[in-house]
Amino acid sequence: xxxxxxxxxxxxxxxxxxxxxxxxxxxxxxxxxxxxxxxxxxxxxxxxxxxxxxxxxxxxxxxxxxxxxxxxxxxxxxxxxxxxxxxxxxxxxxxxxxxxxxxxxxxxxxxxxxxxxxxxxxxxxxxxxxxxxxxxxxxxxxxxxxxxxxxxxxxxxxxxxxxxxxxxxxxxxxxxxxxxxxxxxxxxxxxxxxxxxxxxxxxxxxxxxxxxxxxxxxxxxxxxxxxxxxxxxxxxxxxxxxxxxxxxxxxxxxxxxxxxxxxxxxxxxxxxxxxxxxxxxxxxxxxxxxxxxxxxxxxxxxxxxxxxxxxxxxxxxxxxxxxxxxxxxxxxxxxxxxxxxxxxxxxxxxxxxxxxxxxxxxxxxxxxxxxxxxxxxxxxxxxxxxxxxxxxxxxxxxxxxxxxxxxxxxxxxxxxxxxxxxxxxxxxxxxx
Amino acid sequence: xxxxxxxxxxxxxxxxxxxxxxxxxxxxxxxxxxxxxxxxxxxxxxxxxxxxxxxxxxxxxxxxxxxxxxxxxxxxxxxxxxxxxxxxxxxxxxxxxxxxxxxxxxxxxxxxxxxxxxxxxxxxxxxxxxxxxxxxxxxxxxxxxxxxxxxxxxxxxxxxxxxxxxxxxxxxxxxxxxxxxxxxxxxxxxxxxxxxxxxxxxxxxxxxxxxxxxxxxxxxxxxxxxxxxxxxxxxxxxxxxxxxxxxxxxxxxxxxxxxxxxxxxxxxxxxxxxxxxxxxxxxxxxxxxxxxxxxxxxxxxxxxxxxxxxxxxxxxxxxxxxxxxxxxxxxxxxxxxxxxxxxxxxxxxx
Numbered sequence: 001x002x003x004x005x006x007x008x009x010x011x012x013x014x015x016x017x018x019x020x021x022x023x024x025x026x027x028x029x030x031x032x033x034x035x036x037x038x039x040x041x042x043x044x045x046x047x048x049x050x051x052x053x054x055x056x057x058x059x060x061x062x063x064x065x066x067x068x069x070x071x072x073x074x075x076x077x078x079x080x081x082x083x084x085x086x087x088x089x090x091x092x093x094x095x096x097x098x099x100x101x102x103x104x105x106x107x108x109x110x111x112x113x114x115x116x117x118x119x120x121x122x123x124x125x126x127x128x129x130x131x132x133x134x135x136x137x138x139x140x141x142x143x144x145x146x147x148x149x150x151x152x153x154x155x156x157x158x159x160x161x162x163x164x165x166x167x168x169x170x171x172x173x174x175x176x177x178x179x180x181x182x183x184x185x186x187x188x189x190x191x192x193x194x195x196x197x198x199x200x201x202x203x204x205x206x207x208x209x210x211x212x213x214x215x216x217x218x219x220x221x222x223x224x225x226x227x228x229x230x231x232x233x234x235x236x237x238x239x240x241x242x243x244x245x246x247x248x249x250x251x252x253x254x255x256x257x258x259x260x261x262x263x264x265x266x267x268x269x270x271x272x273x274x275x276x277x278x279x280x281x282x283x284x285x286x287x288x289x290x291x292x293x294x295x296x297x298x299x300x301x302x303x304x305x306x307x308x309x310x311x312x313x314x315x316x317x318x319x320x321x322x323x324x325x326x327x328x329x330x331x332x333x334x335x336x337x338x339x340x341x342x343x344x345x346x347x348x349x350x351x352x353x354x355x356x357x358x359x360x361x362x363x364x365x366x367x368x369x370x371x372x373x374x375x376x377x378x379x380x381x382x383x384x385x386x387x388x389x390x391x392x393x394x395x396x397x398x399x400x401x402x403x404x405x406x407x408x409x410x411x412x413x414x415x416x417x418x419x420x421x422x423x424x425x426x427x428x429x430x431x432x
Numbered sequence: 433x434x435x436x437x438x439x440x441x442x443x444x445x446x447x448x449x450x451x452x453x454x455x456x457x458x459x460x461x462x463x464x465x466x467x468x469x470x471x472x473x474x475x476x477x478x479x480x481x482x483x484x485x486x487x488x489x490x491x492x493x494x495x496x497x498x499x500x501x502x503x504x505x506x507x508x509x510x511x512x513x514x515x516x517x518x519x520x521x522x523x524x525x526x527x528x529x530x531x532x533x534x535x536x537x538x539x540x541x542x543x544x545x546x547x548x549x550x551x552x553x554x555x556x557x558x559x560x561x562x563x564x565x566x567x568x569x570x571x572x573x574x575x576x577x578x579x580x581x582x583x584x585x586x587x588x589x590x591x592x593x594x595x596x597x598x599x600x601x602x603x604x605x606x607x608x609x610x611x612x613x614x615x616x617x618x619x620x621x622x623x624x625x626x627x628x629x630x631x632x633x634x635x636x637x638x639x640x641x642x643x644x645x646x647x648x649x650x651x652x653x654x655x656x657x658x659x660x661x662x663x664x665x666x667x668x669x670x671x672x673x674x675x676x677x678x679x680x681x682x683x684x685x686x687x688x689x690x691x692x693x694x695x696x697x698x699x700x701x702x703x704x705x706x707x708x709x710x711x712x713x714x715x716x717x718x719x720x721x722x723x724x725x726x727x728x729x730x731x732x733x734x735x736x737x738x739x740x741x742x743x744x745x746x747x748x749x750x751x752x753x754x755x756x757x758x759x760x761x762x763x764x765x766x767x768x769x770x771x772x773x774x775x776x777x778x779x780x781x782x
Contacts, residue, residue, distance in 0.1 A: 084733070090520035109736075113521030197628075197716060252605030252625035254717035255633075263604050398518075401735035405540075405719075412630060412718035430534075 040071045041336045042096040044086065048076040052357050059351075063342050070335050090115055097332035098340055100324045101145040103136035104223075104389045105396020107327070116144045117328040122337045126344045133361050136389040137325050146344050149358030150323030151281020152305070152381045153204055153390075156373070159300045161189050161275040170304035174239060177307045181248035184275050191248035193274040195258030195265035196411045200392060203404040204278050204320070205243065206420065207391045208306040209236035211320050215313040216386050223394050226428035228421050232313060237410065237417025239309055244411055250274050254412050259286045270296050278306070280321060281359050284371060303373045305380050319384040322393055324358070395428070402427035506749065512742035519738045531743035541744060544715075544722040545751070547634060551723070552702040554638045555645065556695060562642070563649030564691075568679055570650065571657045581654070588647035596711030599640045603627050603712075627713050630720040637712055637721050644708070645701070649694055656690030657683065689767040696759055703752045724748045 043060065047053050053076050060072040075096070077085060082100070089095045095115060101107050110116045120127065120142045127134055127143050137145040157170070162180075165187035171177040181191035196202040211219065214232035222228060250256060250268055257264045258279075262271055269277045270287035277283070287296030308316035326340040342348060349365035352358060359378055360366055366382075369375050381387070392400025406423035409415035513532070516525040535541050570581055587595060602609045605625030614621050622629045626636040660683055668678045684691075706725035709715060715722035715730060724744065732741030 087519055087733070087736075109518050110520070113518075115520065197714060199716075251623060252628040254624050254630075255605075255628035255713060261601070263601070263607055397734065397736040401730070408716065409718050412716075414630070414718045 038069045038071050039333050039335050040073055041098060041333065041339055042073045042075070043098040043339070044075045044077065044082055044096040045100065046077060046079040046082045047357060048078050051355050055351055055355055055357070059343065059348055063339055067335060067338065070339075072339065095329045097329050097336040098326055099329070101137060101327040102322060102393050103145070103147070103325060104394035105399070106393060107137060107144055108139055109396060110327075111139055111144055115330055117330050117332065117337070118142050118144060119146065119328065119337065119340070123341050123344075126341055129363060130344075130361055132387060133323075134325075135387065136323070136394070137327075145325035145327035146340055147323045147325040147361050148343055148349065148352070149281075150321065150361050150381065150387075151359045152319035152321035152377055152384070152387070153208065153278060153280045154303055154305050154319075154377060154380070155276045155278055156269060156283045156287075156297075157276035157302045157304065158269065158272060158274075158297055159302045161272065161300075162302070165189055165275070170302065171307050172304075173307050174242075174309045178243065178246055178248075181246055185248070190250050190268075190274045191276065193250040193256065193265040193268040193277045194253050194411070195256045196249075196253050196408055197255045198258040199404040199408040200390075201258045201265060201279070202411045203392065203407040204390070205240045206236055206403075206407045206410075207388075208278070208320050209239040209309065210314075210391070211318055211388050212236075212306070212309040212312040212314045212316065213239065216315065216318070218313070219388060226395070226399070226431060228425045228428065233421045233424075234417045235312075237420045240407070241410060241417060244413075249411075254408075259290075262290060264290070266290060272297075281374065281377060284374060285356060301371075301373045303377050315385050317380075317384055318386050318388065319381055320388045320390065321381065322390045323361070395424075396431070398431060399424060399427045509742045509745050509749075512738055513746050515739050517739045517742075518736045519732075527739065531739045532747070534740055535744045535747060540719050540722055541724070541727050543719060544724045544727045547721060548703055548705065548723050550634065551638060551641065551705055552699050555641060555698050555702050558638070558642045559646055559649045559698065560691070560695075563646055563653055563694075564684070564687075566646070567650050567653035567657060568683065570654060581650075584650050585647040587644050588651070590644075592644070592707040593711060595640075595644055596708050599643075600627070600712055603636065624717070628717050630718040633713055633717060633721045637709060640712065641705075641708060645698070649698070652690055652694045653687065656687045659690075660686045692763050692767060696756070696764060699755060699759065700752065703748070703755065724751070 045056055047056055056076065057074060060074055064070055064072060086095070086099060090110070090113070101110070101116070107116065123143070123146060126146050130147060133147055133150055134143055137143060137147060155170075161184070162170075165180075165184045167180050167183055171180045184191040194201050194205075210233055213235045214222075214230060218230050218232060222230070222233075250265070250273070253265075256268075259266045261267055265277055266279065266283060266286045267290045268274045269283075270290045279286075284296055284301060287301075288294050290296070305317075306320070326343055328336045328340050344362055346362055346364040349360040349362040350368045353360040353365050353368035354370070356369075356371060356374070359369065359374065359381070366378060369378055388394070390400075392404055394400075395403070403420065403424045406415055406420045410417075410420060512523070514526060514528055515523045516527045516531070517523055566584060570577060570584070574580075603611075603626045605611055605621060605623070605628060608625070610626070611621040622632060627633050664682050664686075665678060668682055673681070704725055705723045706729065709721050709723050709726050710729070713721045715726040725748065728741045728744035728748065731737050731744060
């Protein structure tokens, strides 16, 4: 009797266990089209709080209202989390239908693995009005994603501190930048903050110097052929080295993070501890998040383009930057493409710009950007004769990572201009 | 050394007589067991089979978990390590052992190995004397004993990430608490900060690790001290031994097994060190604090060279395995042996 009851217990346990397991299994299986004919689109984005999140929920509702039988399943995640989860989703082959692509080598790898849908024909109108803007998301003449926000990197500066140091106008040449830094130092102000602890903020200096030193064609060729043999890349390193030797950076910049906390590079600028920082279009938003009143530098926020470098072969008005684009997974339903296109529409882009969620790419929505510093950056972006994606995006994570590491070593005084080129070329050769 | 051995032998003489007397008994019993087994097999009682099934049933969840979460990942890592793979798409680009060559020829990785070794040596060299000292002090009867024990143990309970973030803020150059206090005394901290100066960063990390893990050493040593019979102290005191002599001649030798086990835990922990380094320095500045684990994580997640990262993880696994097995063989073996065998071995030596 005793043993029977034990067996029964074991059976019961086993039954519960299998129920649990099967429960999990049925819960996680995602179905694109369910029995009653509704189509579900999964959408991942990184506006995970406040107004941005609410706005995207509204956008999805509006789309559902005009497209009968479509349900949009939103997953809003913190940016870094989203990147990790996207990688995992690609590994398991369970990618969301609509997701963010940063372009360049990363996109090329996704395309080569057959993960991303070719939108060239499906979104021909959108690609038309995007024009050059979509360049970073095109491979062999085909467009794989629709950029909805694109920003140039440049110097964000504190107007009040510049005035205090007696600098009347924003530096336009490399020499003027060096002079400004000397003037700021003389006034007892730390000129520049850089989050070299995260490496990429330091690397942006080298990228931009290369954009100024290298001709447009040289840059384009280096991206396609993965070739860094042109002397302009070495010159870029020498320019950056010259700046480092002038010691304009905040104390402890080698371990300073880019954006987290009040002692990060952005935090130092936001709290008036330094006069300027080279950063992308996200900077005002980041600074707002790092100040107690939520205003960042407020009216003191200024922006100037990366200075021209004397004797460089690059166009001094060319811009370096990056952006985000909506991509559609290879096996996603047609409605997903419709949704990606809808998000590029004037209506959605206007709302997006009004909430300062990014810099709209639809030309009709550009005037909705209210912030004067951001507006001046959009002008520079649209005036630029060509637009270069951040190198770590353009060349892909593997080459970009090797490049960034070596540039960070230059900032630490443990490398030189030639070694950056060598390290990048070595990593590139492994990709060929 | 010889004297310590002698002491241990005398301490366990009690059971020795018993074991030698019972040895013939045991032999007889073994024969008996073998016979009954044979009988059982012939009859194959249903009750026995059910017992086997029952055992299988109850250990299978554990076995499945080990297979799914330990064996499978190890096999997968080995598999990935021979491919050039970006983390998605099919495994097609077979490169053989090239990834291993890439890792072993990479100066950042070989430096990382050296950093790991420095941390292994450094944590033992720092935590052993400090931990032992504190444990011996806290083992004395005093009023606030349990309060002090708790205080020492708190850093270990704290999550590594939280402790890391706190220390990162404390160690900030110019605005951090440590630099502020130092400047009050007119001392200038390093210009790039404690974590930003390549020559200081590893030692700073080591200091934070010591702060974090000293509590574990102290708690383990205290537990070991509980196992030292008080009669020995009394006997030594009657013989006129001083406090120092008692510690040196009785406590520390009898604490041997605890110390050796702690050394093992500390070594494995140092080999796998990741969280604290990732938060404090991210492996920088200028790769001066990279560990094998932080190398493979940045190679994998930051650069998407999953093949190279897998090769690094296999190398880390092999290094850890070799160190662990040799530590077991040469250091822990004497503790793992049953007491009577150890005594037998020693008797032969004597």
